[in-house]
Amino acid sequence: MNPAAPLLEMSNITVAYGAHRVLDGISLGVGAGEIYALLGGNGAGKSTTLSALLGFIQPTAGDVRVGGIDPARDPDAARRQIAYLPESVALYEHLSARENTAYLLALADQAQQDEAIAEAFGATGLQADAWDKRLAGFSKGMRQKVAIAVALLRHVPVLLLDEPTSGLDPRATADFNRLVEQVRDRGAAVLMVTHDLLSAADIADRIGFLEHGRIVDEVTASGPDRFDVRALHHKFGAAPADAIAA
Amino acid sequence: MSAVRLIARDELRLMRRNRVAVIAFALLVLLTLIAAMTSWTHQQGVADLRARFQSEADRAFDAQPDRHPHRVVHYGHFIFRPLGPLAAFDPGVDAFTGNSMFLEGHRQNTANFGDVRQSSQLIRFGQLTPAFVLQILAPLLLIFLGYGALARERERGTLRQLLAQGVSGRQLFAGKAVALGLVAILIGLPAMIGFALIAGQPGALAGPMAVIALGYAAWLLLWTLVVVLVSASVARSRDALLALLAIWAVAVILLPRIAPDIAGQAHPLTTRLETDIAIQRDLRQLGDSHNADDPFFAAFKQKILDQYGVARVEDLPVNYKGLLAIEGEKLTSRLFDRYAANSFATQSRQSTVMNGFGLLSPTIALRHLSMAAAGTDLAGHRRFLDQAEAYRFDIVQRLNRLQAEAVSYADDTAKDPGADRRKRVADSHWDRIPDFAFRPASATALVGAALPGLAIVIGWLFAAIAAAWFVSGRLQRNSK
Numbered sequence: 001m002n003p004a005a006p007l008l009e010m011s012n013i014t015v016a017y018g019a020h021r022v023l024d025g026i027s028l029g030v031g032a033g034e035i036y037a038l039l040g041g042n043g044a045g046k047s048t049t050l051s052a053l054l055g056f057i058q059p060t061a062g063d064v065r066v067g068g069i070d071p072a073r074d075p076d077a078a079r080r081q082i083a084y085l086p087e088s089v090a091l092y093e094h095l096s097a098r099e100n101t102a103y104l105l106a107l108a109d110q111a112q113q114d115e116a117i118a119e120a121f122g123a124t125g126l127q128a129d130a131w132d133k134r135l136a137g138f139s140k141g142m143r144q145k146v147a148i149a150v151a152l153l154r155h156v157p158v159l160l161l162d163e164p165t166s167g168l169d170p171r172a173t174a175d176f177n178r179l180v181e182q183v184r185d186r187g188a189a190v191l192m193v194t195h196d197l198l199s200a201a202d203i204a205d206r207i208g209f210l211e212h213g214r215i216v217d218e219v220t221a222s223g224p225d226r227f228d229v230r231a232l233h234h235k236f237g238a239a240p241a242d243a244i245a246a
Numbered sequence: 247m248s249a250v251r252l253i254a255r256d257e258l259r260l261m262r263r264n265r266v267a268v269i270a271f272a273l274l275v276l277l278t279l280i281a282a283m284t285s286w287t288h289q290q291g292v293a294d295l296r297a298r299f300q301s302e303a304d305r306a307f308d309a310q311p312d313r314h315p316h317r318v319v320h321y322g323h324f325i326f327r328p329l330g331p332l333a334a335f336d337p338g339v340d341a342f343t344g345n346s347m348f349l350e351g352h353r354q355n356t357a358n359f360g361d362v363r364q365s366s367q368l369i370r371f372g373q374l375t376p377a378f379v380l381q382i383l384a385p386l387l388l389i390f391l392g393y394g395a396l397a398r399e400r401e402r403g404t405l406r407q408l409l410a411q412g413v414s415g416r417q418l419f420a421g422k423a424v425a426l427g428l429v430a431i432l433i434g435l436p437a438m439i440g441f442a443l444i445a446g447q448p449g450a451l452a453g454p455m456a457v458i459a460l461g462y463a464a465w466l467l468l469w470t471l472v473v474v475l476v477s478a479s480v481a482r483s484r485d486a487l488l489a490l491l492a493i494w495a496v497a498v499i500l501l502p503r504i505a506p507d508i509a510g511q512a513h514p515l516t517t518r519l520e521t522d523i524a525i526q527r528d529l530r531q532l533g534d535s536h537n538a539d540d541p542f543f544a545a546f547k548q549k550i551l552d553q554y555g556v557a558r559v560e561d562l563p564v565n566y567k568g569l570l571a572i573e574g575e576k577l578t579s580r581l582f583d584r585y586a587a588n589s590f591a592t593q594s595r596q597s598t599v600m601n602g603f604g605l606l607s608p609t610i611a612l613r614h615l616s617m618a619a620a621g622t623d624l625a626g627h628r629r630f631l632d633q634a635e636a637y638r639f640d641i642v643q644r645l646n647r648l649q650a651e652a653v654s655y656a657d658d659t660a661k662d663p664g665a666d667r668r669k670r671v672a673d674s675h676w677d678r679i680p681d682f683a684f685r686p687a688s689a690t691a692l693v694g695a696a697l698p699g700l701a702i703v704i705g706w707l708f709a710a711i712a713a714a715w716f717v718s719g720r721l722q723r724n725s726k
Contacts, residue, residue: 054410055722075722080412090403092256094263106252108411 006031007081007157007189008053013062015048015213022048024213025062030189032157035180037200038193040210046193047087049210050160053191054079067157080108083151083183087163089143096132097121097146104150112153120149123182125175141172148179159183161192165199177203201227249413253421257395258428267391271429274387275436278379282334282440285375289334296326296345300682308677312670314658315649316571319351319642325682327630330621331447332454335440336377338622347631349638351571351645352578376437377616380462381609382498384433385469389490391429392473394483395422396721401482405721415721419714423474430466437462453689454619457696461615464703468608471710478717501607509599513592521585532577546573560655567658568650572643579639586635590628597624601698608706615699619692629687637682644679 006029015023023045030036040046051057052064055075064071071078091100101117112120121131124145135143144164151159161180165173173196181203184190193210194200200207207227209217217235221227261267303324310318327345329337396418399405408418441459444450472493477486516524533542550569551557559566604611617623648671649658657668687695 054406056406056409075409076412076414079410082410084407084410086403086406088403090407092260092404094260095256103252103256104407104411107249107408107413109249 007067008036008191009063009065010049010052011063013049013052013064014060015045015052015057016060021213023052023059026210026213026215027062028208028215028218030158030191032187032189033184034206035184035190035192035204037204037207038191038210038215039195039197039200039207040193041195044210045213046195046210047162048213050084050162050191050193053160054082054084081156082158082160083154083156083188084160085144085147085151085162085164087166089140089147091135091143091146093136094134096134097126097138097142098131100135100146101150101153105153108154110154116153117149120152121145123152124149124179140167141169141176144168144172144176145179148176148183151183152179155186157188159188159190161190161194163194163196164192165194165196173199174202197229197232201229201232207232249417250421250424253408253413253418254424254428257422257425261391261425261429270387270390271432274379274383274433277374277383278376278433278436279439281374281379282376282436282443285337286334286440286443289329289331289337292345293329296328299324299346300326300328304681307679310673310676312673314653314666314669315568315645315671315675316351318676319571319645322348322350323638323641323682324348325634325637327627328684328686330686331444331450332458332620333622334444335375335437335458336616336620336622337375338617338620339624339627340622343624343627347634349634349641351575351642376440377613377620380434380437380465381612381616384430384466385494385498387433388426388430388466388469388473389487389494392422392426392470393477393487393490395426395474396478397480397483397486398477409722416715416718418721419474419478419718422477423470423714426470426473427467430470434462434466449686451689451692454621454692454696457619457693457700458616461612461619461696461700461703464700464707465608465612468703468707468710471707471714475710475713475717478721497607498609501603502609502613505600505603505607505610506596508603509596512599513595515589515592515596521589525581525585528581529578532581543570546570562655564650565653565655565658566650567655568646568648568653571646571649575639575642575646579635583635586631593624593628601702604699604702608703611699611702611706613699615696615703618695618699621687621692623695625695626687630684633684634682641679648675 008028008030010029011027012025013023013027014021014025026045026049028036028038038046038049048057052059053066053071055071055078058072066078067081069078069081092103095103098114098117098121101120102112105112105117118128118131121128126142126145126149130138130142135146138146159180164180165176168176177199180190180192184203184205192200192204204221204227206218206220208215219227219232261271303326307321307323310321313321325347327340329340329345333340394401396405399408399418405418409415438459441455444455473490476489476493477483480486480489533540547559547566550562550566551559554562554564556562562569600610601614604614614623618625620626621629652671652675653669657665660668
């Protein structure tokens, strides 16, 4: 792998079902230590982008690389480079937070000691009394903390986030964003698909705007304010107006 | 630890933490143990009972007083089919076909006293034997424990999460199958304990036991794969459960019940009444030994007179009535044999149709292999009937020869007051007639008979493995 090459790379990706093009020639690259937010409304193609990166779907045309690996050819190897947080964090209800973490890490061939898991839970802010409880009573925020603990412990170069802040209150969102920044600061490439402009503007280094399967614009953070959220909102209408006004 | 082992361990952990699953599993294991024990006890009881009845029948036959041999022919003799040790595992058709026969001259009787005729109708549903539990109930438990194996993961979104950890679809499938396969082994274990009990008994044959063990292992493994396959192929657990229950109902209940009816329709057996009427008609056509003008018996008489060089039957050195009885028994036996052979041929054609259904329902193939290896199938029953008929013919002809040699023609036809006494022969003769000894099939014959069924079950297993390979490969992408 070329060290200068982006860890995540999509070149002219098209995903079509018959005449309908879900992704229509999108290209993007996310480098190490970078957070890329892909914003778009429902049906814009955000989740399809993630599915192509994870090798769950095979693009009709174009080239995808995850850490230099084509997920369409070798999905297992590509997935071993990725930590993935789906929109609804899917974990096992019959297992405790600790058991879930240990199980998923072992499956990824990265079994960890209890101390390391406890340390990761501490980093995510998951309360200690919840560590050994079964997940049945966990809130979405708590589940996400477990999932991000798995991501932290996997030490993988790529983090994919699918609508990670949907359903989280502002405080939980802010906590989550700090965790993502931690992952980024360790050198991971983070791709977050979301329709939450505020959250994207808070942590992303670049924001791409997806409409009808195409990236119609891309902005890069600059200056102390990083992004002009109001301008972005007026341009793309991608965040709740009342949230921006606040 | 490999991904397959991890997934299997987690699946077993999930089952352990599911109280309903644990209770269902414990109940089935208990049921299998009870089935093994009760079936074993029942088999021992039946074997003892039949041995005692046989001994009493032999004693009663031998204890007859001085008698005319032909009266002994009509006194008859009871024989009982002894059960092999493997009948404790799978009694097969024994409960339906009857297990005792009354042997007498001039006719072939059918077997009597099947358990079905002496028990409640519930026995027709199926006896509680290890074979019944493994054939019918074990797949049902595997369905209830495993229907959600992969459908649940897909439904809850954890399938994508698992695959995202770099686990391949085949590892995932294999892990689930290994977990359910271990449960299947545990389900089969009590039956194997019963098997171990049988293994120590005299007459237990290693070859047929190995075939049975192999057949049931393949059967449980087949169901394990079918359950995981269906679970991997549908979107929701509920759909998997419904599909599996439908498969179970058709393959395990419906087809094995319908197949004999179709086989019976395709190759109908004549009814008992029709057969009896036809035999009586044919018997009349054979001739009448009491009619001096009957062409067949007139020719027979002349042949005998020529053979001994005498002009009258009264001058024969042997009792002509005894010779007549020998010839008559030959003729009637030949006639009965012909009807029996026709009936067996029809049954054999029915069996061929049934075995064809084994290609559609491995349950039928498994039953075939199980009963054939245990020696409790129709072929086993026929073995008993054939040996019984050979024995009947032998003792009847011995008695007819005794009449020909030990009772004079003059005495036999005399009607004076003392004639009855002179016609009798000493009771010591009855003791010399050998007792019936059933010769069970050899291990080679039993294994040979079970092989077609085993081949079909294993064929199904290979088909399931191929399907599993294909479906698990698609899991890699088909996570939703």
